[in-house]
Amino acid sequence: MITNNILFSLRCEWNRWDSQRGKLGAILLGFSFVCMLTAISLLLGDRLFFSNPPWVQNNERFYTLSTAFEDGRQSGTSRQSIDYLSSLASVDEASWLMAKRYDIKSSEHQLNTPLAIVFDEALISLLAIPFPKNQSIEEGVWLSNRYWKETFSSDSDVVGSYLSHSRIPTGIQVKGVLPPSMDSIGPWQPDIWLPGSYLQYTTPFASENAVLIDRFLRAIPEYYGVFTTDRDIDVTQLTSIMKDADLSVSGMSMQGTGAALEVFEGVELNNPVTQAMKTQWQILILLVITLAFIFSLSTIMIHSSRSVLFQQELRTFHVLGARFQDILKSSAVASAIQLLIIAILSIFLLLTLYTATLEYFGFLEFSATVTSFDLFKYWLSAFCLVTAIFIFCTLLPITALKNRMLFSRMVGTIRSKTQLMLGQVNLIIQITVALVALNFSFSLINNQLSSFHSLGFKPETLTFEINRQGGTLPLQTMEKAAATHNNPIEIAFSTRPFNDAVTVANEQISDQAPPQIDVHYVTANYFDVLQANILKLDEPWRFGVVINKAAANQLAPDQEVAALIGRPIELGKIMGRQTIIGIVDDLAHTGRFSGRKPTAYVLVKNDTHSDVNTAYLSAGPTRHQIQEAQQMLAATLVTPNFSTTKQLGEVVWSYEQRNMNLVFFSILLVLTISFSIFVNLSYQVKMRLALEQHQYGLLRAIGAPNSSLLMRGFRQPILALAISTLLATCLFAGIKLIIEQSSFAIQPSVIGALLAVGLLSIIILLAVIRPMMKLIRKPISELLKNA
Secondary structure: OOOOHHHHHHHHHHHHOOOOHHHHHHHHHHHHHHHHHHHHHHHHHHHHHOOOOOOOOOOOOOEEEEEEOOOOOEEOEOHHHHHHHHOOOOEEEEEEEEEEEOOEEOOOOOOOOOEEEEEOHHHHHHHOOOOOOOOOOOOOEEEOHHHHHHHHOOOHHHOOOEEEEOOOOOOEEEEEEOOHHHOOEOOEOOOEEEEHHHHHHHOOOOOOOHHHHHHHHHHOOOEEEEEEEOOOOOHHHHHHHHHHOOOOOOOOOOOOOOOEEEEEEOOOOOHHHHHHHHHHHHHHHHHHHHHHHHHHHHHHHHHHHHHHHOHHHHHHHHHOOOOHHHHHHHHHHHHHHHHHHHHHHHHHHHHHHHHHHHHHOOOHHHHOOOOHHHHHHHHHHHHHHHHHHHHHHHHHHHHHHHHOOOOOOOOOOOOOHHHHHHHHHHHHHHHHHHHHHHHHHHHHHHHHHHOOOOOOOOOOOEEEEEEOOEEOOOHHHHHHHHHOOOOOOOEEEEOOOOOOOEEEEOOOOOOOOOOEEEEEEEOOOHHHHHOOOEEEOOOOOOOOEEEEHHHHHHHOOOOOHHHHOOOEEEOHHHHOEEEEEEEEOOOOOOOOOOOOOOEEEEEHHHOOOOOOOEEEEOOOOOHHHHHHHHHHHHOOEEOOEEOOOEEHHHHHHHHHHHHHHHHHHHHHHHHHHHHHHHHHHHHHHHHHHHHHHHHHHHHHHOOOOHHHHHHHHHHHHHHHHHHHHHHHHHHHHHHHHHHHHOOOOOOOOHHHHHHHHHHHHHHHHHHHHHHHHHHHHOOHHHHHHOO
């Protein structure tokens, strides 16, 4: 026997949910997911918009100056640009860094041309980079933690030893090992850090030509500027100022790349990845808002239905002297217990799915800098927000009872016009929110798929990198052997990795804002090994250039691509004019979602400044054949080292993965919204038909046809869809300007709207037809008896 009033009230509350406990459990689980996703969204938003990279320990607001290509890729700018930037009144401090390979050698270890981050001396103090303290940074070399472990086997004695470079007159002392947080800097994984004073030894000029060296170093477009300002600035306006300035260096003219100067907010060195992460974050926010709306409206709906079903009981309590506060108290205690369940479930979900969620969507690097306290802080903020929404949604229906008349007349379970209207408004709001979210999702999927194209090569083709201390590959001998089929396996080469190209400005089309064209230096059998489809002349490739179809369409959009064979193409100041001798399919060097990039392929003999660094093996070789091929290459090289052999499909997948995640996440959002709308709509239709079955019984009794009954069942959902479509259209028109001016990467579209309306129409059909058919098949006497 229960003697405690609170326990008795809770027992009564439990009994009232007898027929709706499953629905209540789904709502509590839904709010738990909303709380977890909100916490992750707050964490990612803080890291993306308000935090510097983990290797930057200064919390000031920074800006970055670099150049940017049409597809968003960043490239360096000249030091002349950074010097001019420093002279502007609004700029406090400015410094720079660059990524550059140095042919540094060790007497005891094979270094294989390590990738260096070359830095300005002021950069260390400006960004508060965690360098070893009390050391001079004017000379010396610092090893990244990863490179120290991989190359020097974590040998602590390497600190203090000396490395050498053929053009640097003195030894370069190893001064320390940097922390693991500096293993990844933007798009690079640097091996070493070098001060900028060593750049003077890597120019084409002799050391005594100080003037030419200085001019060359100020002109080369390889620097990334980082600066602070005395106030918040408009990056668009500053970009315009920089573009209008004369940044030329007297006596120096560099190869144009077509990239334009741009100022970025934050320490931004890998803009495409950052923008992709922001897009994923925006989808996550869209999912959170949509689920919050759906579950909030579902909570209001289910509590409103419960208040209607138990209104007679509540009125009895009121007649017996119960105050409204007593009724509200029991509901508040029940809501508190439900919130406790949400808290426990959301914490469990956050701890269980946090790392997996960040890893799947490419945010795992953020987890390394998040402490348990930070995670709890974000969860607490999310839970407070969910608590406010949940309490409002649960107490609103019962509070509305206070304003009803004590003896308001209700016959059976027939609802009043006001209650029917509230249910319809609830449905309209849910469908409107779903239309907005589905429009964004379908638009994003359409944008991703519109840039999708085939690989253009056989993904099983193998590739590996070639590192060596010296030696040259006998390419001509190998090409002759390949032509006579004397090689055990056919090998092609390029000077750069498959996904890395030299970008030049195609000034043949425009000298004002010339479009960019990627250039790959390859051997004559490159396309044969990759099994790429090529339209070319019959004779072997000994001169000229092969372009892809995207470049052909850029040069002559109104002509057949075959008509370009034999015509000249300008490839900048260094490569000059080349003759087009073939047209190849668009190869997806950076993944199938990167769009069709204009690309030119030039024979490696035209690149006199680079060694052949990448090899390609035709698909299907055995391990023994791969070893034979590498042994053949090693015979002409000095201390060679070959990277792990990979398939080209694996190489491009690293670029595709984030785009695929965007598509999958958008599809998941569509499925989640569709399922939620279907469940809620099915529940609403079921409750409405249960409350109106007496009317349906009367209609069937007077001979109403089944088609009329079906039309009556579909009338309210279809009307709600029509009104929601109009509201969503007005909403998009109203916020269009805001969306265009903001950094919101997802834009609504007509195609997205049509697909959203079509999907919701199917959901309405499925949600209504089944309960309607069950109602029609019931005997008339049963419909009238259960009224």
